[in-house]
Structures are given as C-alpha cells and as structure tokens.
Amino acid sequence: MVIKHKNIFETENAWSNADKLLLCLDTGSWRTERPVLDQAKCNYCGLCALYCPPQCMLDKGDHFESNLAYCKGCGICAHECPRGALTMVPEREFDNEG
C-alpha cells in the first residue's frame, strides 16, 4: 500500500494548537459572518476571548482581535460583549477571506 496522503496531524493523535505548532483545522472557511470591532467602545475586558469557543481571540495589548483563520463566525463574542463593541458582519461585504 502506497500512502500518498500528507499528514494533517503531526502527532499520533488529534492534538491541536492555535499557534500552528500542531494541527490547525481550517475552521475559518466555515464562517458566514465575522466579528468587527469598534475600538472606541472596547475597554479591553477580555470577555470575548474568554467565551470564544475555538479560543482564537488574539491579545493585541489594548484590545482583542479575532484570528480569522480559525474564527467560525459563531457570534458568541459579539453576543457576550457588554459594550456592544463587536458586530457580526456578513462575509459578502468583504473582499478578503480574512
């Protein structure tokens, strides 16, 4: 048997790491909406990062930004933000894939 498949997982089992050291599933491609931040409203409380299911919020020092390579567009960050600083915007309004 000749295996042509190039491994997705570097490890023996299903380990993953958002820093790309291990497996990263391309979950960003599932997204139909993306969170857009109004930085004027953000007070850097970190609740969006705490609630993010794939834990893909990046700490930018004074605010958090979603890593669009993994963000599935679930909208939980926008829902949880107490200041309404995050808005879910449909993907069709963007030229880039994030």
Next chain:
Amino acid sequence: MKAKKGTVRVITGNAAAAYAAMLCRPDVATSYPITPMSEVAEQLSTFRAEGVMNAEMVEVEGENSAMNVVAAASIAGGRTFTATSSWGLVYMYDALLQAAGFRAPVVMAIANRETPGILAVSSGQQDIIATRDSGWIQIIVENCQEILDQIIMAFRLAEDYDIQLPVMVNYDGFYLSYLSEAVAIPAIEDVDKFLDPLKMQPQRPKLQPGVPLGCGTHGIEIGFMELRYKHCQALQRALKKVDAIDAEFKEFFGRSYGGQIEEYRTEDAEIIILTSGGAAGTTRAVVDAKRAEGVKVGLVKLRLFRPFPEERLVQALKGKKAIGVIDRSVAYGWNGGPIYTELRMLSPKIGFVPILSYIDGLANMDITIPHIERVINEVNAAAKGKSYQEVTWIPLEE
C-alpha cells in the same frame, strides 16, 4: 546489567497487580472496586497510606469516571494505572474508546469475569471479547508472577513513543485474582532502570497550564482517516515491540514469557493445543503427560490477543496436522469460540488442517485435566484423518 534478586512473597494475583503498579511509580492510580479485583484498589490505597506510593488517588463514583480520570491524567503527561473487571469494564466503554483514540498510554489490570446478561459473579474471559475492538492492546497472562512482570512490561509498551496506546493486562478473575503464589517482587530501583529508556525517547505532547493545546480535536474526513490509520499502524508496531520488551525483561530480570505467544514443546509437535490464561498452566501439565504416552502434542499460549499475533502463530502452527482451541468465552454470532474463529482466518497461511473449537470454563466451570485430555485425544484422532465435531461445549456433553 542484571537486576538484583527480588524479594519473594506469597501474594494473590490482585496483590501482584498492585505491587507492579506501585513499583512503576504511577502519578495517578485510581480505580473503582468491583469483584474480583477490589483487592487491587485496597492494596494500592494501603501503599498510598503507608507512603510507599505517591500516586494521586481520586475517589471516583464509578468505573466510567475512573477511566476518564486516568485518561485525562495520561494526556497531561502522567503515568497512570487503573484496574477493573466485567461490569466495570463495560460501564467505562465510551471512556475506554476515548482513551485509545486519544492514544493515552493508560495501563489497566483486568481480573476477567463473565459479562452482564446472565448474572454471574464468576470467572470467564467474555469481558476481553466485549472490548476487543476498543483499540487497546490486550494481553492475557497465566499466573501471579506473570501478572506482576507483565504490568511492568506494559508500562514500557504503552508509553513507548512508537506505540502510545493503552494496554490491558488480563488475568482470570477468581482463579488468579485470589490465588496466592510465591511471587518475586523486584527492587523498585531495578524497575526504575527497566523503565528508564522511556525517558530517553522524544516526549509526547501533553496538556499543561498556560499552554493552549487541544487534545481530541475534531478529526474531519481525511484527518479522521489519518488518525485511524495511525492507530491501526501503532497496533501493528506493538507486535514486535511486545517481543522486544520481553527479551529485554529476560535479559534484565531473568524471566521470559515468549512475547506475543508462548510455545511449549511445539517444535516436533504434530498437534497443537491453543489456549490462553490460567488454562495454559493445566494444559502444559497434560501435554507433558500425553508426551510420556507418545502423543506428539505441543501448547501455544496466546498472550497477545490485540493486536492478533498473526505472524508468530503462523510460524508456530504451520505444518501441524491438527489444532485444538480452548476458549473461555464465546463469539456471539459464530459457531465456536473467539480465539478459534480468529485462528481460522489464518488457515490459508497455516494449511487447511482440522481446527477444533472447545468452549469450556465459562462462569467458574473448571477447565480440568480430563477435559484437556479429551481435547488432545480428539485433536490427535482428527490429525489421523478421523471425522470430528467442529465445536464442543465440553461441560454440556458430560
């Protein structure tokens, strides 16, 4: 380099399992007691109370939790041990599959007992069969010394970087769990030395605070197939690894069990009895008696049940004239025992000779010397061309 002579103590099979675990310095050793393995949990608690063992012991509310605790501790990088039996084993079934899929190198002792359906607090190997497709490595041992030695070897196997799989060490419940035998208990420093090679190998990933790692990630489509393939390949690699670890154990501690299978007087044998566990001990004595009568019979003791030792069995059985298989369990949906049905798959490689299936010893029915004599007589007659009955439930014909 050789190990020091161990301290010889008369202990039960359960105590031997607990001693072995303690000697391997587990980080977490948690189990939920069930007949006939409760003594393993009791003995481990005693070791902990006496300060002989430092392992974390979590008070779990059932076997399912026990397996989840040890699997989680294992992916956090710990050395883990648990023990169970029958009902307990099937109660943790989902966690069992999870541990194997997570490639968590848990070592588990199982005092084999009949499974649910017909209430039976008695010996039988049906729990091995109920979990044969769980992706674990399954090893079956024969006596108290082998329980202790095999559990030590199981840690070497499970935690090997090329394997990374959980291992079950099976011994007959009641017969071996409560049997007191003289067991040589190695010095803990020698066990440390035997396990030392595990420190030299690359380290597997582990969950740790502050490092955002995920284990058990969603494996989609091709990623899922990749992981399943890796798991199956690791099981195949375990075959030779079991032999290699056994050879190393022999070199260091002076005891050997043959690795995947143990062959006894097979070289010039014309017929073979294939069995596993405690029944192999009785069979060995009957083989000697029959040899004295001039019957060229040998014994193959199946030690590794998963992965199935195809190559070694073909080598041992090729050219033999007939084979009798004694199973202490049934293969639902097949006419015949589980080891028998699996052996039949090797017929094209072994040669199409008569293979006779014997079901015996369910629910504490003894597999006796007369039973095995009968098996040898019938297999011998089949080898000489006489017609034979393919499947026999021995006690039901008496």
